[in-house]
Amino acid sequence: MMKLRLARPEWLIDINDLRELDFILRNGDVLRVGAMTRHATLLESAEVSRLFPIVSDAERVIADPTVRNRGTIGGSLCQADPAEDLSTVCEVLRGSAVIRGPRGERVIPLTEFHQGPYETAVAQNELLTEVRFPIRPRSGSAYEKVERRVGDWAIVAAGAAMSLADDGTMDDVAMGLTSVGLAGTVTEAEDLLRGKAPSEELFVEAGRIAARACDPVADQRGPVDYKRHLADELTRRVLRRAAVRATDSQEG
Amino acid sequence: MQISMTVNGAEVTNVIEPRVLLVHYIRDVLRLTGTHWGCDTSNCGTCVVLMDGTPVKSCTVLAAMADGRDIRTVEGLAAGGTLDPVQQGFMEEHGLQCGFCTPGMMLTARALLDKNPHPDDGEIREAISGQICRCTGYATIVRSVKWAAEHPRLSDNEQADAGPSEEFADTIPAEEVRS
Numbered sequence: 001m002m003k004l005r006l007a008r009p010e011w012l013i014d015i016n017d018l019r020e021l022d023f024i025l026r027n028g029d030v031l032r033v034g035a036m037t038r039h040a041t042l043l044e045s046a047e048v049s050r051l052f053p054i055v056s057d058a059e060r061v062i063a064d065p066t067v068r069n070r071g072t073i074g075g076s077l078c079q080a081d082p083a084e085d086l087s088t089v090c091e092v093l094r095g096s097a098v099i100r101g102p103r104g105e106r107v108i109p110l111t112e113f114h115q116g117p118y119e120t121a122v123a124q125n126e127l128l129t130e131v132r133f134p135i136r137p138r139s140g141s142a143y144e145k146v147e148r149r150v151g152d153w154a155i156v157a158a159g160a161a162m163s164l165a166d167d168g169t170m171d172d173v174a175m176g177l178t179s180v181g182l183a184g185t186v187t188e189a190e191d192l193l194r195g196k197a198p199s200e201e202l203f204v205e206a207g208r209i210a211a212r213a214c215d216p217v218a219d220q221r222g223p224v225d226y227k228r229h230l231a232d233e234l235t236r237r238v239l240r241r242a243a244v245r246a247t248d249s250q251e252g
Numbered sequence: 253m254q255i256s257m258t259v260n261g262a263e264v265t266n267v268i269e270p271r272v273l274l275v276h277y278i279r280d281v282l283r284l285t286g287t288h289w290g291c292d293t294s295n296c297g298t299c300v301v302l303m304d305g306t307p308v309k310s311c312t313v314l315a316a317m318a319d320g321r322d323i324r325t326v327e328g329l330a331a332g333g334t335l336d337p338v339q340q341g342f343m344e345e346h347g348l349q350c351g352f353c354t355p356g357m358m359l360t361a362r363a364l365l366d367k368n369p370h371p372d373d374g375e376i377r378e379a380i381s382g383q384i385c386r387c388t389g390y391a392t393i394v395r396s397v398k399w400a401a402e403h404p405r406l407s408d409n410e411q412a413d414a415g416p417s418e419e420f421a422d423t424i425p426a427e428e429v430r431s
Contacts, residue, residue, distance in 0.1 A: 003293065012270070014317050064382025066307045066360065067294055150381050151295070 001079060006118060021074070021129055024048060029135045035074025035128045040065070042073060052093060052133060053245055054141035054159055058085045061143075064151040074128045077110075082117045083153035088176040089143060091185055092161040095133045101126035111184045136172070139163035140245030142238040145178065146230050148221060154179040155221040158210070158234035160242040162198070168247075169197050175206065175239070177231050181215035188213060189235070198243035203236045210235040255319040259284070260328030270316055274308075275299045277315035278325060286326035286355050290384075297383035300356035301325050307363045309382075326355035329362060337400040338362050347396030349387035356383050361397045370401055 001007040015021070021036035024045055031051055033042070042048055043059040062068060062076070062085050076086045077097070090097075090110040097113045099106050099122055110131070113121050122128050145157035157178035165171040173193045175186040189206040196202060216227035256265040259282060266281055278287045278301065290296040292311050299310045302324040329336040338361045341347065348354045357380060364371055364379040371379070376397045377390075385393060 012314075014314070016317060063294070064297070065379055066297060066300060066309055066382040067312075069306050070308055070312070 001118075015127075026135070031133045031135055033073055033131045033133070035077075035130055036072050037074075039063070039068035039071045039073070039076075043068065051135055052089075052141055052161075054089050054093065054143045054161060054242075055086075057143035058089045058145070058157075058159070061085065061145045061147065061157075067151070073131060077113065077131070078120055078122060078128055080114050080116075080118050080120050081153070082181070083179040085143070085145065085154065085157060085178055087114060088157065088159040088178045090131060090133075092159045092174040092176045093133045093141065094161075094172075094174060095131050097121070097128055098130035098132065099126050100129045105129075107132070114183070136163040138165075138246055138249050140242040140247070140249055142241035142245065144234050144237050144241075146234065153221075156180055156216070156227050156230035156234060158231065158238045160235070160238040162193075162239075162242050162246050164198075164246050167197075169195055170243075171195070173239075175210060175235060177210060177214050177235070179216075179221075180227055180231055181217065182213060186210045186213050186235075193239075198239075198246075200240075203239040203243075206239060207232040207236040253316060255316055257318050257320060258322045260324055268315055270314070272315045273311055274301070274313040274315045274318050274323075275310040277318075278310060278323070281315075284325050284327050288352055288355055290352070295384065296353070296356075297360070297380075298353050298356040300359050300383070302359055302363055305363065305366065307360045324359070324362075326358060329358060334405075336362060337403050337405055338365065338397065340403065341396040341399035342393075345392050345395040345399050347389065347393045349389050353383055353385045353387075357385070357393055361400060364397070365401055365404070369404060371397070373398070 018036055021034040023034040024037060025032045039059050039062055042055055049056040063071065073086055076084050095110040096107050097110055101123060102125055108121055115121060139162065141161035143157065143159040145154045147154055159176045162170045162173040170193050173190050175189050186209060189209040193202055193206060211228040211232035214231050216224050218224050253270050254265065254267050256263065264282060268277060268281065275287060275289050278284050279289060287301055287310060288298040289311060290298040294309045294312045297309060300307045301310045303318060303321050329339055338358045342354065342358060360380055360383060368375060373394055376394050380393065
């Protein structure tokens with residue numbers, strides 16, 4: 001951010017020594033991830049990949065192993081690049097952000113965290129300290145990204161998470177897209193799927209809705225119609241994979 | 253501001269401007285020019301050094317952030333006149349052409365082998381996926397890392413009873429250590 005002259009801070013404080021913000025803890029049906037948890041740590045965590053395979057899907061395609069040694073989940077979320085992967089992941093997992101400042105701690109849903117490109121709900125005198133994810137039984141999730149080359153930002157990426165009721169219907173489902181100008185999740189498609197049994201016909205329709213709902217811009221990564229095509233195709237793929245994972249899931 | 257760190261085993265202390273990047277501190281202040289400065293945007297990986305044993309891109313670490321840490325650069329790979337197996341492997345398998353990416357490639361390979369002494373081709377390719385070789389010599393680089401994995405320094409392994417202690421391993425000629 002500083003090298004791109006997008007930020008010119010007067011003071012810079014290195015928070016790498018705040019080891020207390022580097023943790024992955026399960027508290028009942030909530031997984032708590034400290035803001036200074038490295039990408040490499042998230043990728044290596046067996047518990048994270050078992051509970052939230054979408055995180056492993058995404059971490060595998062975030063930058064490269066060397067960058068993942070330094071980069072953190074909090075750093076990615078707070079940088080708030082529109083093409084950043086973990087924002088979509090955290091939103092579809094219905095995550096919440098713990099923000100601490102002089103007046104204490106507040107917790108907001110991730111869907112309210114981003115307020116525009118490079119802008120977040122974290123005020124100048126506040127710090128993101130933790131991200132919390134609800135653990136739900138019979139749930140599955142997936143992320144898939146198309147990029148120009150290994151380690152690049154997404155041309156388009158899609159994420160999905162769902163939990164199944166006892167009768168096999170989707171009692172909650174969330175879908176998000178990366179890098180195509182979508183604020184929040186694809187609520188119209190979520191409403192279509194909720195309460196129904198997973199099926200290819202529904203996923204095809206959800207893909208169509210996602211392609212329509214997003215608002216990509218043409219740039220060196222591709223024209224608008226190509227990005228809409230990717231949004232459609234990737235949405236179908238992640239829904240299929242999330243459904244398979246939810247069906248196979250034993251986690252309570 | 254004053255910073256202190258260990259670089260290739262030696263304690264260094266300098267007064268620097270806070271804005272100085274680790275790569276510039278290493279090259280311009282310490283005059284260790286084996287670490288190269290490439291894209292300056294964390295893409296190319298030629299500036300990789302080991303910080304507390306972990307590969308990091310030194311163009312994206314401020315020198316001040318390395319205060320109190322242990323840094324290893326390409327100059328710290330060879331020990332007592334004996335090349336690191338990774339360096340020997342790059343020679344044996346022609347792992348470099350122009351040599352610009354080589355320091356970062358070798359340190360990344362060293363860190364990989366320290367963690368995983370017997371990587372397969374896929375694991376090697378994944379490990380160096382943050383490094384760019386514009387000569388496109390990736391196939392020989394992967395072979396070089398494999399060569400190093402097959403010829404570990406004795407001190408890199410669990411010490412066999414008959415093996416030389418780490419303290420004296422450096423004084424033994426390379427051929428003997430590798431055999």
